[in-house]
Amino acid sequence: MYRYDNYDHQMLADRIAQFRHQTERFLKGELAGPEFLPLRLQNGLYVQRLAPMLRIAIPYGMLSSRQLRKLAHIADYYDKGYGHFTTRQNIQFNWPALVDVPDILAHLAEVEMHAIQTSGNCIRNTTTDQFAGCAVNEIEDSRPYCEIIRQWSTFHPEFAYLPRKFKIAVCGTVDDQAATQVHDIGLFIVKSDTGEIGFRVLVGGGLGRTPVIGKEIRSFLPKQHLLTYLDAILRVYNREGRRDNKYKARIKILVKETGVELFREKVEQEWLALKDGPLTLTDAEFLRCKQYFQDPEYKELPEDSPQLLQALGENVLFAGWYNRNVSAHKKAGYAIVTICLKQTGTAPGDITSDQMNFVADLADSYSFGELRVSHEQNIILADVEKSALYALWQSLKSQKLNSDNRGLLTDIICCPGGDFCSLANAKSIPIAESIQRRFGDASRLRDIGALSLNISGCMNACGHHHVGNIGILGVDKKGAEFYQISLGGSVDNNTALGQIVGPSFAQEEVPGVVEKIVNVYMKNRQSGERFVETFNRVGIDPFKEEVYAKAD
């Protein structure tokens, strides 16, 4: 994991002092609300429906056990004993007091964490695949590049007042798990014919009111030019992005209105002035950043573990969990474990402070003291010996963290919605729960198979509903909470936006509608077909017919 040096520590300390000063001035009435607003947002602080909300960055999803314990402490001491993992590899606390925030930030700084630029019209937390560095068939570990981008984007003096928020994702794995194509900039690590590492650069992807899949503006950008090229894209956006209408201010609209060809020309033109300048990355810097992400001290183990095979044969519940929650690891004898935070009755992505401490201990015992969080709002122990999986599962069970529904319909991605968020049109957490209850039968759930279901409480699409196989969006219908359903979205290598099935539904209808949708799939699927494959083959009509069929 990246470790701060004196420079990083100093800048973070400067930032906290700056924000403490700003908060004091605001509380004394010396700084007006509208002027304090972007300052607090760029330090992660929202004012929500019930209380302030603090969003803390988990850079590209990496956490140490020490950091997670600190988050548990903050949850206990400054909040109500829990936190919420978001779809952008951040964690949110819903109940801190405004006056406490500078102190919370100081606590975070002790463990090299912060809330910088987790909100506001600036460059946000850079995200990546939660299996980076461990995945099989990885092209290259994305994390050193993410760290390079993190540093470049942190306190970038030119891009703190962009037209709108700006999100960058990097993917170095063969199977994209980072939703890279729906980011303002999506960077795919690629290798040229000569073995040189570079990036395929996508621009203008995003969800929200106008969902768009990013467009390629460069098929190969040699890695040393990464930052100068990002500077060039951001400058064109900062200068030309629309500022007259917040719904048209994202870069996707600029790219659309300019046309991708002309946009590319503008970027390349701007880049000419920057290319090969001082911001060009050096081998020394790549090496410096890579050294933090070297493999942990793996043991040399056989690929198969007799203990594991025995436990799988003897315990069907363990086998069920193993089949869903354990993924292949690049190193023989190791596995990647996903701890699914989607227990029915708990808001998706929520975790208590006790669970945080517990998981931190597990990370120390089983996974070199490191964890990751995913945009699916789950936690990953990335380096577990196969022979230890059974013991790990038993431990997880003791804290009810053994949900074996990863990737299934009840592994719902869900924003905080109307229960917390002041922008919401409708609640989303109770919808998630009602669907989880409807599909409580584990064997049926497994029979249905891989199916992503995403819920957003409003058009801002924090729950990424556009790219859920089933997407649910809260809408306001004459003051009442309604839900629009879309089908066929996906966020893997074949990213697709869902199609709206038709008129929206009342809250109590939603689980039944989801059930009908699933039934149409089950009836139509051919052997081995996943939901989205069946959908792509048969189209939306059979689903429409079933969902809106009049009862006889």
Add this chain to the structure above:
Amino acid sequence: MPKLIKKCQIIDDQWVLIKENSQLEDLQAYSGQDLIVPLVFWLAERTRIQQRSGKTAVWLNSNEVPQSLGSDLHNLEVIALNFPIFSDGRAYSSARELRSNLGYKGEIRAIGDVLRDQLFYMSRCGFDAFLMRDDQNLERALSAFNDFTEGYQASVDKPIPLFRRR
């Protein structure tokens, strides 16, 4: 005389800012004074504006780009960049372009909604003079330039990014 922060010091401001949509005859009131005129006015009336006594500088609104100044650029002692509202970040890019791409060496002055908490980033982007909004306390604002001791990026104040220095 109005005050200005220049190179981290409070000084008297000798320049008079001329409003948008001004005409040549409006300038008569300022005989002999140094004026900062809007870009559009400058482009239309450059020759005649320069015939008056007193120096002339130009200010750009946030939607105007420094390239519009063409080759006049290097003859201008001051170029002012307006912030219609502090959250409009376009002038940060304009300042960087002026310094880094166009090689402008004169004063780059922030005008308009210029507030204490944006001064540090502005100075990193190449602004070196700040005509603060009326209600701002200049003495107290000076501390803003020390908000941070270091920065990661390549910027006008530190063209060599941190990764080449650490």
